[in-house]
Amino acid sequence: xxxxxxxxxxxxxxxxxxxxxxxxxxxxxxxxxxxxxxxxxxxxxxxxxxxxxxxxxxxxxxxxxxxxxxxxxxxxxxxxxxxxxxxxxxxxxxxxxxxxxxxxxxxxxxxxxxxxxxxxxxxxxxxxxxxxxxxxxxxxxxxxxxxxxxxxxxxxxxxxxxxxxxxxxxxxxxxxxxxxxxxxxxxxxxxxxxxxxxxxxxxxxxxxxxxxxxxxxxxxxxxxxxxxxxxxxxxxxxxxxxxxxxxxxxxxxxxxx
Numbered sequence: 001x002x003x004x005x006x007x008x009x010x011x012x013x014x015x016x017x018x019x020x021x022x023x024x025x026x027x028x029x030x031x032x033x034x035x036x037x038x039x040x041x042x043x044x045x046x047x048x049x050x051x052x053x054x055x056x057x058x059x060x061x062x063x064x065x066x067x068x069x070x071x072x073x074x075x076x077x078x079x080x081x082x083x084x085x086x087x088x089x090x091x092x093x094x095x096x097x098x099x100x101x102x103x104x105x106x107x108x109x110x111x112x113x114x115x116x117x118x119x120x121x122x123x124x125x126x127x128x129x130x131x132x133x134x135x136x137x138x139x140x141x142x143x144x145x146x147x148x149x150x151x152x153x154x155x156x157x158x159x160x161x162x163x164x165x166x167x168x169x170x171x172x173x174x175x176x177x178x179x180x181x182x183x184x185x186x187x188x189x190x191x192x193x194x195x196x197x198x199x200x201x202x203x204x205x206x207x208x209x210x211x212x213x214x215x216x217x218x219x220x221x222x223x224x225x226x227x228x229x230x231x232x233x234x235x236x237x238x239x240x241x242x243x244x245x246x247x248x249x250x251x252x253x254x255x256x257x
Contacts, residue, residue, distance in 0.1 A: 002035075002120040003254075004113060005180050006142035010165065011158045012129035014150045015185035017044045018220055020126040022239070023146075023183075025229035026247035028082035032121040032256075035075075037113060038088035039064075039134050041095075045126040046087040049078045050227030053089040061091040063112035064137070065098065071115060079232060084120075092134070099133045106173050109137035131165055139166070140173040144180035149201055151187040151194040151213075159204065179205075181253070183246065185214040212246040215239065 007020040017040070024034045038045040039060060043053045058074045063086065076085050099105045113123060124146075125138040139145065145166060149155055170177050182205045188194045202209050214220075217239035223230040230240045 001117050002033075002123050003144070004117070004123040004125065004142045005144050005146050006125045006127055006135075006138040007146045007148065008125075008127040008135060008138060008162075009147055009149065009158075010129060010131045010135070010162055014129075015148045015183075015214065016129065017048065017126055018224075019146070019148045019183050019185060019214070019243075020124050021045050021048050021224075021229050022220070022231060022243040023246055023250065024122070024124050025078075025080055025083055025231045026243045027122060027250070028080040029231060029244070030247055030251065031082060032251075033119065034083050035086065035116055035120040035123045036083070037086045037109070037123060037125045037138075039092065039109065039138055040088060040126055040128040041090060041092040041134075042128070043088040043090070043092075044224065046076075046085060046089070047227065048224035049076075049083075049085050049229065051076050051078075051085065051087050053087065056087055056089050059089050059091055060086040060112070061088070061095055064092075064095055064108050066108070066112075079228065086116075096132050096134060099137070105133060106136050106140045109134075110141035113141055131161075136169065136173075139169040139177060142174070142177060144178045146180045146183060148183045148185050149197075150185050151197040153193065155197045156200055156204065179208050181250075182209045183212075183214060184209065186216045187213045188216050210246060210249055212242060212249045214242045214246070217242075 028034045062069045127138045219234040219237035220239035223233035
């Protein structure tokens, strides 16, 4: 049975979708069967994998609302054989309101993803950068949380709130939720600030911080515009190398190497 990991930080602009897409792609290259569940109404992970959001007849919204559709009608393949996506589009924007009146409203995503657990080694949920019902659904459905934190000023702003959110979810709908790890992103080794942020994050999260650090890299920023993960857009870029190293470390800690 596959492991479900929510890629979550309620602070925006931290490299959340970049990490979800590129870590998933790197694991797929390493022959792991991977699914990305895009529950951000902006659909950045969907577009970043080359899927035209405006032409989707079915999306993850269909699953969340319990509407009848086969997995084949909703799942989209990518340019990597081992990587699929449950796509998102603007239909999902209304889900926050619609979920409020539903029974077990925090567990809709968990129920929706149950049918995919046996088909994939890893399911990554790309969360919106807010703490609403969609994010709570992701945390309720996940076995663990992967937290990207940018190496910039105010990096630790909101981290206490984030940790408290995870504790709240543990105490209410998902007692087994753990922290998978902390990914440091947008690192610039030329600045004292980046170095200081790394030190502060390691003090706070200790051994939960991955040693593989994602640099600030123009290729990572360009790749989504071409509908590709960086590992396909520029396999030799520093950004690609960093995510491949992260995938290696991820699998090692999972006991798969």
